[in-house]
Amino acid sequence: MTVISDQEIADFSADFNTNSKNQVASRAARRSGLLEASFNDRVSERLNHVFSTELDVGGVTDQKHSGRCWEFATLNVLRHYFGKQNKVKDFTFSQAYNFFWDKIERANAFYNAMIRLADKPLNDREVQSWLAFAGEDGGLWSMAINLVKKYGVVPSYAMPESFNSNNTTGLIDSLARKERKDAIALRKLVSEGSSQDELEKAKKHFLNEVYRMVSVALGEPPKKFDLEYRDDDKKYHLERDLTPCEFVQKYFKDFKFDDYVVLSNCPNHEFNKLYHMPLYDNVDGGDQIKFLNVPIEYLAQAAVAQLKSGDAVIFGNDVLKQMERKTGYLDTELYQTDKLFGVDTKMSKADRLATGEGFATHDMTLVGVDEDHGHIRKWKVENSWGDKYGHKGFYEMSQPWFEDYVYDVVVRKEFLTDEQVKLAEGPAIDLKPWDNIG
Structure with a gap:
């Protein structure tokens, strides 16, 4: 291995100054x-x-300062479908609603992985990958559809955006820190020979705390809502007391x-x-x-x-x-x-x-x-x-x-x-x- 010599530095400088276009480019770039x-x-x-x-x-x-593009893109496809079927092209769905359930489900998947991988050292590459992924708000279409299938969707007015959904940094940082600490506790329980029931009890306790955190940050999701809109022909529509899943079952029954x-x-x-x-x-x-x-x-x-x-x-x-x-x-x-x-x-x-x-x-x-x-x-x-x-x-x-x-x-x-x-x-x-x- 060799170090860069003074002569090489001089050669680099001479080469740079050989072509006058380099100075022109430098002035433009610096300016x-x-x-x-x-x-x-x-x-x-x-x-x-x-x-x-x-x-x-x-x-x-507008996803604002968040990594929820995958949820926005998925719900854009769904809202275009709903708009075409019901003649209301500017109808929008709540990204905050599905984002809430993503945080709960992803915490559950993380805890399950930490229990499953507890026999591996903390610096194991797979364990480190999960730890690095804790709290993340990025995702994919298939992940969004998993949430829609289980929890349905709601109109944007039923669970509007808030500061913490528009700017997710504080929430995902807090969730990542908590989940990583909980991972240490779960690994310790496994190493001590805890039963499956004891591990499930600990996991449920941690998930309850995650639910509390996400509810403080985003508000609890609605259990029912009234579907109310005026279509592109100015016709008024109202359907009361729909659950999020009932909404998907009724209005997306032909969306395979x-x-x-x-x-x-x-x-x-x-x-x-x-x-x-x-x-x-x-x-x-x-x-x-x-x-x-x-x-x-x-x-x-x-x-x-x-x-x-x-x-x-x-x-x-x-x-x-x-x-x-x-x-x-x-x-x-x-x-x-x-x-x-x-x-x-x-x-x-x-x-x-x-x-x-x-x-x-x-x-x-x-x-x-x-x-x-x-x-x-x-x-x-x-x-x-x-x-x-x-x-x-x-x-x-x-x-x-x-x-x-x-x-x-x-x-x-x-x-x-x-x-x-x-x-x-x-x-x-x-x-x-x-x-x-x-």
Whole structure:
């Protein structure tokens, strides 16, 4: 191993000053920032606001300072369905309601895992993965559907947003700290030879405390509510004393939750395989969190087909890559930092996943696509960051960005190949908590 010598530093400096363009680039970058100095405004020529297929949806939602994009995206799909069925496109559901139950269910899954893994050392990689995941508010479509199936949904007015649902930092930090402390206590009980009944009693005590914490932060969820709205034809509707589950059973009876499959595109794992992520199984007794890994063209084909059928598509993506909030552009040529630096940082999707450079950080909803004789040019994206960004809250995404930074789409089985349907219904390969599958 060698150290950097004074001569090498002198060589680096001489190389930098050999090209006068480096000084020009440095002045621009220092003055306006790297991203602004490398911004490519020519992408607007292909990212306009016109789409050959476009759903008729209302305004956007706003997750504020929280990691609940997965719940917002899921409830956006459900509200679009409800709006189409009942002619009320701006009707919204309560994200706070499902977020409440996610905290309870995820704490239960965490405690069960800590009991199951109690014989392993605290620095075991799987134990550490669970400890790192404690209190988290991020998630996935399948996790949200598990909550909907068990607890139903309510209108946004039945359990409105609050400071702590809009800004989850305080709650998730408190929950993580508590759950990690409880993990130590559960491990100690196991090591002392406590019976299953004693462990269940301790777990119930801890869950009761978690329920109290979440209720203080968010308020208790409603047990019943009155469904009241005026549709797009100005007709008034009122139905009293619905439970959240009754609401789903009545108004989503034709929404076949089990017909949906998560198609993933993670080329660092073998294609045409069904994978299971046990770490994300948020509801004990609920559906396992699975992904069918296929080449990217199948994600695009299925998403287009579902949009043309009139339904929105949830997709997981690495939103902070090559994105500008102000314009709402998502394009691989948006920031040309490599040209600014004079380097090449281009990596394959597989290499980005394998090295941690790439992973899904956000869920959004596809509500439109623009095609030219079957060639996809761009997509219309519904985000959950409010209407101050993008085009009134909607974003435009190029097809190259889709190929590079989209990791999964949620589509119905009817838009898969026969082989893919069989794979999706077959046995899944368990992944380790640290496996990066986007």
